Ligand code: NAD
């Protein structure tokens with residue numbers, strides 16, 4: 596998985612890992628390691644040819660990480676322009692999509708040129724969707740700058756903006772042509788965002804890899820302590836897991852739904868909290884995963900004590916596991932959560948899809964969740980302190 600390159604300037608590049616996403620003619624690589632942004636132009640030219648690049652980013656990321664990327668591209672005449680958007684979930688809107696598509700077209704990008712998404716999941720989802728519709732489809736490169744985006748959203752080609760009816764309801768599957776996960780950029784990520792991203796890291800262990808979960812219980816503190824080698828290893832293991840799932844189910848007709856462990860519960864909470872800083876996506880997923888384990892245990896699907904073990908690990912990583920931990924005095928009702936869950940994209944023939952568990956690393960997909968026990972479970976969850 597690891598390769599070492601030498602740049603045309605004969606400066607040895609740092610070692611990085613290359614994880615392929617095997618999708619036949621849309622195959623691409625996820626390169627993971629330190630320093631990848633500084634040498635972005637070399638990698639892009641090598642893998643994608645002599646292209647011009649339009650960058651989309653947000654204001655926080657621009658202040659910290661845009662300059663080396665622009666410099667790398669400009670040095671070889673490959674920089675077409677940069678669009679800097681406001682940070683936050685509200686940016687994933689039809690209004691900003693119109694602004695980004697217009698801005699990229701105004702840069703004069705041709706069919707063979709590329710869009711670069713430099714940022715977290717918000718920028719990746721928006722810029723990827725813009726790329727999918729400009730000139731009926733431009734290639735794009737993901738340069739994910741949050742832990743969540745490096746281990747999850749930058750890989751697999753789900754792109755979207757939000758509708759007033761719900762999250763990610765307007766979008767497309769459009770695979771990136773390349774992903775450059777530069778682990779150096781994570782050193783500037785606020786601690787809360789790092790923890791939120793960690794929820795998606797644990798998800799891979801919980802859904803299908805007990806050994807990875809055990810590795811995380813031993814090493815999670817070092818991931819937060821800037822241990823570059825362990826961080827790179829964790830990102831690689833997550834990306835490899837996601838790449839394998841995406842390769843066998845690109846458009847989520849089966850196995851890919853496993854990646855939604857904790858998301859049916861979590862999305863409802865995120866929507867109820869108004870997609871605000873009150874509850875970050877990863878925090879909602881952490882509560883949702885804890886709930887999926889508690890529900891499974893109560894339904895007799897997994898051994899007693901499993902849910903408490905999982906919740907204890909999430910809490911040790913500084914993540915919430917209960918609705919009562921969401922900031923603010925108000926609480927959702929069971930009816931509100933059920934209504935929000937029914938908006939989920941995975942609802943089929945009126946039945947919600949749940950990812951439940953038989954144990955750590957043993958998730959499965961089911962539509963056999965009855966409304967009455969689910970409502971009773973949610974009422975108890977809302978009452979928990
Ligand atoms: P985000 O993009 O909002 O980034 C979080 C915050 O961190 C922002 O304020 C951003 O400006 C800042 N930031 C980003 N990189 C930084 C860095 N290196 N240093 C300092 N600050 C930095 O949030 P996110 O958690 O990355 O992504 C959440 C979004 O991802 C949601 O919209 C969710 O729906 C989407 N998502 C998509 C997929 C998918 O498969 N497409 C998967 C999971 C989540």
Ligand code: GLY
Nearest residue numbers: 747751753851854
């Ligand atoms: N984040 C879930 C997926 O990509 O399918």
